[in-house]
Amino acid sequence: DTAVSQTPKYLVTQMGNDKSIKCEQNLGHDTMYWYKQDSKKFLKIMFSYNNKELIINETVPNRFSPKSPDKAHLNLHINSLELGDSAVYFCASSQDPSGGAYGYTFGSGTRLTVV
Amino acid sequence: QQQVKQSPQSLIVQKGGISIINCAYENTAFDYFPWYQQFPGKGPALLIAIRPDVSEKKEGRFTISFNKSAKQFSLHIMDSQPGDSATYFCAASWRGSQGNLIFGKGTKLSVKP
Numbered sequence: 001d002t003a004v005s006q007t008p009k010y011l012v013t014q015m016g017n018d019k020s021i022k023c024e025q026n027l028g029h030d031t032m033y034w035y036k037q038d039s040k041k042f043l044k045i046m047f048s049y050n051n052k053e054l055i056i057n058e059t060v061p062n063r064f065s066p067k068s069p070d071k072a073h074l075n076l077h078i079n080s081l082e083l084g085d086s087a088v089y090f091c092a093s094s095q096d097p098s099g100g101a102y103g104y105t106f107g108s109g110t111r112l113t114v115v
Numbered sequence: 116q117q118q119v120k121q122s123p124q125s126l127i128v129q130k131g132g133i134s135i136i137n138c139a140y141e142n143t144a145f146d147y148f149p150w151y152q153q154f155p156g157k158g159p160a161l162l163i164a165i166r167p168d169v170s171e172k173k174e175g176r177f178t179i180s181f182n183k184s185a186k187q188f189s190l191h192i193m194d195s196q197p198g199d200s201a202t203y204f205c206a207a208s209w210r211g212s213q214g215n216l217i218f219g220k221g222t223k224l225s226v227k228p
Contacts, residue, residue: 041220105161
């Protein structure tokens with residue numbers, strides 16, 4: 001009965017590979033996000049989807065492409081992985097896009113290591 | 116303008132002491148200020164939040180103090196416990212931001228027994 005679940009939890013891959021991270025939420029929220037947490041723990045938004053529509057697309061390389069097949073799922077596909085992509089990627093969801101009322105619910109993260 | 120500045124970067128407190136983490140912002144459009152708590156290997160979890168129409172909000176041992184004129188807000192953890200050891204993030208957003216919650220850089224709190 002996990003609220004926001006991400007798979008895989010760990011991902012180790014070589015430079016140049018393509019990989020995907022999946023996210024599902026069972027909270028009935030309309031908005032989902034991808035955040036990147038770097039080695040210094042800094043959290044930065046990458047994408048925001050509201051009801052399957054892209055709302056926020058921060059400055060991230062084109063190699064990162066989110067896909068939302070329905071409002072309960074938001075997947076992240078990364079092409080041509082680079083060393084600098086190594087980080088923890090968090091999926092989150094909220095009922096209120098501004099994060100008010102009940103805040104964001106985060107998944108447990110996917111630790112991506114590019115070697 | 117979009118930044119939320121958080122200090123200190125790390126904090127060590129004795130069990131039973133008060134932990135204080137400070138944040139400052141510049142964008143006066145911000146109207147929602149949450150604090151998130153993150154344990155190792157877990158995602159951040161909402162701890163407590165405040166809107167600028169009140170100067171203080173308390174939930175158990177956790178209190179947010181908000182100073183609108185100074186554009187500052189802080190988290191106070193009373194009677195700090197070893198189980199409070201985690202990384203704490205302040206954040207800010209505004210209505211109509213379409214989900215862009217801006218996070219501070221985090222404070223790693225260690226509570227010594």
